[in-house]
Amino acid sequence: MPRVLRMRALACVALLSHFAIGSAKAGSPDPQEFPQIERGRYLSVLSDCGGCHTVPGGKPFAGGRAIETPFGNIVSPNVTPDLETGIGAWSDEQFDAAVRKGIGRTGAHLYPAMPYNAYTRMSRDDVMAIRAYLNSLEPVRQTRDANTLPFPFNIRSVMVVWNALYFRAGEYKPDLAKSAEWNRGKFIVDGPAHCGACHTPKTRLGGDRTDQYMQGANLQGWSAPDITNAKGTGLGNWTDGDIALYLKSGHNRITAATGPMAEAVELSTSKMTDRDRIAIATYLKSVPGQENASGPAPIDTKVMAAGGAIYRDQCSACHAIDGKGVPHLFPSLADSSMVRALDSTTGIRMVLRGARSVGTKDEPTAPGMPSYAWQLDDRQVADVLSFVRNSWGGAAAPVDPGDVARVRSQTAMRND
Ligand code: HEC
Ligand code: HEC
Ligand code: HEC
Structure with a gap:
C-alpha cells in the first residue's frame, strides 16, 4: 500500500440521506442506540476520511500521513477527539467550516488536498453525523509535523485566489428529472x-x-x-x-x-x-465523455512485430495469446480501457514495477504481476505496450520510449 497518497487537488459534489437522524450522546457507537454515530461512520467510509488521516498501520484518524500534491507534501492533521492535538475542543461551526468550506479553526484556509470542494456537497447534518462518529473514537495525542509546501504555496492566503477560481460551495441539489x-x-x-x-x-x-x-x-x-x-x-x-x-x-x-x-x-x-x-x-454510465471519432494513425509494423515477440515470450503465459487473460485473475488486456488510455502512465508503471492488486473480503488473495524494469529497456517496454494497445481490435497511439524513461525515473525511488 502506498505510504504517500498521490492526489491532485480536488473536484466537486453531494446529499440525500437515507438514514434517520438520532440524538447522539457520547458513548459506545451501538448502531441501534446511536443512529447518528452509525450514519456518521458510514459517511466517513463513503468519504474515506480515514485513508488520509491515518498513517498506514498507525492509530486511526490521528493524522501524520503525507499527502502528495503537485506542489509538495501536505501532512494530514489529527482528527480524533483529543482536546489539545485533535478536534475535541472545536465547535460544531468550526468543524463544519473545515469540512465543507476549507476554513481551519483559526480562520486560515486549508489546502484542497483536504477535499472540501467535494465535501461541500454534503449537508450540515451529514457533517455533524461524521463529527458524532469521530467524537465516539478514542482520543489520540499526536501533533503534526510542519507542511512542506514550497513557496508561494506555503502561504495559505494564496488559497483565497484558488477558491475564487475553483471552489463552488453548496449542498448537492437533486435533479428531479432523474431517478x-x-x-x-x-x-x-x-x-x-x-x-x-x-x-x-x-x-x-x-x-x-x-x-x-x-x-x-x-x-x-x-x-x-x-x-x-x-x-x-x-x-x-x-x-x-x-x-x-x-x-x-x-x-x-x-x-x-x-x-x-x-x-x-x-x-x-x-x-x-x-x-x-x-x-x-x-x-x-450516464456521463457522456468524449468519443474520439478520428482515431489514431496506423502503427509502425516494426513496432508491432517487436512488441508482439516480447508479448508472446513474457506476457502471454498470464494474459493469454488472445489478450483475454483469465477472468478475475489476470486482466483482459484485450478489453481493458486503461490499457488504451490516452495517458499510458499506469500501464507503463505496471510493466516496470509489477503490481499486486487489492485483497478484499470477497477475494482475499490477489494475484501478482512481475516487474520488468531490469529485463526490458525503455524501447522494449514501449513496443510491447504499443502492441497491446493495437491488438485484438483495439487502436491507440503508440507509447513513446521517452514516456517510459519519465515513468522509470518518477517511480524508481519510491518504495510502493
Ligand atoms: C485526500 C486526503 C484527505 C481526505 C480524504 C480527508 N482529509 Fe481532512 N485533511 C487532509 C489534509 C491534507 C488536511 C490539512 C490541510 C491543510 O493543512 O491545509 C486536512 C484537514 C482536515 C481538518 C482540519 C484539521 C486541522 O487541524 O486543521 C479536518 C477537521 C478534516 N481534515 C476532517 C476530515 C474529514 C471529516 C474527512 C472525511 C469527511 C476528511 N478530512 C477527509 C486530507 C484529507
Ligand atoms: C486517490 C485517487 C483515486 C480516487 C479517489 C478514485 N480513483 Fe478510480 N482510479 C484511480 C487510478 C490511479 C486508477 C487506475 C488504476 C488501475 O487501473 O489499476 C483508477 C481506476 C478506476 C477504474 C477502472 C477504470 C479502467 O478503465 O480500468 C474505475 C471504474 C474507477 N477508478 C472508479 C472510481 C470511482 C467510482 C471513484 C470514486 C468512488 C474513484 N475511482 C476514486 C485513482 C482514484
Ligand atoms: C505472472 C503473471 C503475469 C505476467 C507474466 C504478466 N502479467 Fe500483466 N498482470 C498480471 C496481473 C495479476 C495483473 C493485475 C495486477 C493488478 O492490477 O494489481 C496484471 C496487470 C497488467 C496490466 C494492467 C491491466 C489492467 O487493466 O489493470 C497491464 C497493462 C499488463 N499487466 C501488461 C503486461 C505485460 C505487457 C506483460 C509482459 C511484459 C505482463 N503484463 C506480464 C499478471 C501478469
Whole structure:
C-alpha cells in the first residue's frame, strides 16, 4: 500500500440521506442506540476520511500521513477527539467550516488536498453525523509535523485566489428529472467519495478542468483513467454490474485495481452497500465523455512485430495469446480501457514495477504481476505496450520510449 497518497487537488459534489437522524450522546457507537454515530461512520467510509488521516498501520484518524500534491507534501492533521492535538475542543461551526468550506479553526484556509470542494456537497447534518462518529473514537495525542509546501504555496492566503477560481460551495441539489438512484450515485461520486479528485484532469494550479469531467487525469506517477461512458477510452464497454463488482472486490472480468485505486477500493468502495455501488454505476454510465471519432494513425509494423515477440515470450503465459487473460485473475488486456488510455502512465508503471492488486473480503488473495524494469529497456517496454494497445481490435497511439524513461525515473525511488 502506498505510504504517500498521490492526489491532485480536488473536484466537486453531494446529499440525500437515507438514514434517520438520532440524538447522539457520547458513548459506545451501538448502531441501534446511536443512529447518528452509525450514519456518521458510514459517511466517513463513503468519504474515506480515514485513508488520509491515518498513517498506514498507525492509530486511526490521528493524522501524520503525507499527502502528495503537485506542489509538495501536505501532512494530514489529527482528527480524533483529543482536546489539545485533535478536534475535541472545536465547535460544531468550526468543524463544519473545515469540512465543507476549507476554513481551519483559526480562520486560515486549508489546502484542497483536504477535499472540501467535494465535501461541500454534503449537508450540515451529514457533517455533524461524521463529527458524532469521530467524537465516539478514542482520543489520540499526536501533533503534526510542519507542511512542506514550497513557496508561494506555503502561504495559505494564496488559497483565497484558488477558491475564487475553483471552489463552488453548496449542498448537492437533486435533479428531479432523474431517478433517486441516479441522484444518490451523483451525490456519492461528486461529494463524499470525491472520485473527481483523481479522475478529473487538473489545471496547472490543481483546479478541476470541469469541461473534461471524469475524463482521466495524471497523478504523480499514476494515471487515473477516463470513467465516463465513452466507448474507446472510458467505461463504454463495462456493464453496471462490471462497475459495481470492481468497486466491491477490486476485480472484474476486465481489469484489476492497483495503486491509489486499490486503496480507494480497500478503504472505501468495498465497504459501501451494494445499493450505493449500483447507484454509482448507474450514474457513471450516464456521463457522456468524449468519443474520439478520428482515431489514431496506423502503427509502425516494426513496432508491432517487436512488441508482439516480447508479448508472446513474457506476457502471454498470464494474459493469454488472445489478450483475454483469465477472468478475475489476470486482466483482459484485450478489453481493458486503461490499457488504451490516452495517458499510458499506469500501464507503463505496471510493466516496470509489477503490481499486486487489492485483497478484499470477497477475494482475499490477489494475484501478482512481475516487474520488468531490469529485463526490458525503455524501447522494449514501449513496443510491447504499443502492441497491446493495437491488438485484438483495439487502436491507440503508440507509447513513446521517452514516456517510459519519465515513468522509470518518477517511480524508481519510491518504495510502493
Ligand atoms: C485526500 C486526503 C484527505 C481526505 C480524504 C480527508 N482529509 Fe481532512 N485533511 C487532509 C489534509 C491534507 C488536511 C490539512 C490541510 C491543510 O493543512 O491545509 C486536512 C484537514 C482536515 C481538518 C482540519 C484539521 C486541522 O487541524 O486543521 C479536518 C477537521 C478534516 N481534515 C476532517 C476530515 C474529514 C471529516 C474527512 C472525511 C469527511 C476528511 N478530512 C477527509 C486530507 C484529507
Ligand atoms: C486517490 C485517487 C483515486 C480516487 C479517489 C478514485 N480513483 Fe478510480 N482510479 C484511480 C487510478 C490511479 C486508477 C487506475 C488504476 C488501475 O487501473 O489499476 C483508477 C481506476 C478506476 C477504474 C477502472 C477504470 C479502467 O478503465 O480500468 C474505475 C471504474 C474507477 N477508478 C472508479 C472510481 C470511482 C467510482 C471513484 C470514486 C468512488 C474513484 N475511482 C476514486 C485513482 C482514484
Ligand atoms: C505472472 C503473471 C503475469 C505476467 C507474466 C504478466 N502479467 Fe500483466 N498482470 C498480471 C496481473 C495479476 C495483473 C493485475 C495486477 C493488478 O492490477 O494489481 C496484471 C496487470 C497488467 C496490466 C494492467 C491491466 C489492467 O487493466 O489493470 C497491464 C497493462 C499488463 N499487466 C501488461 C503486461 C505485460 C505487457 C506483460 C509482459 C511484459 C505482463 N503484463 C506480464 C499478471 C501478469
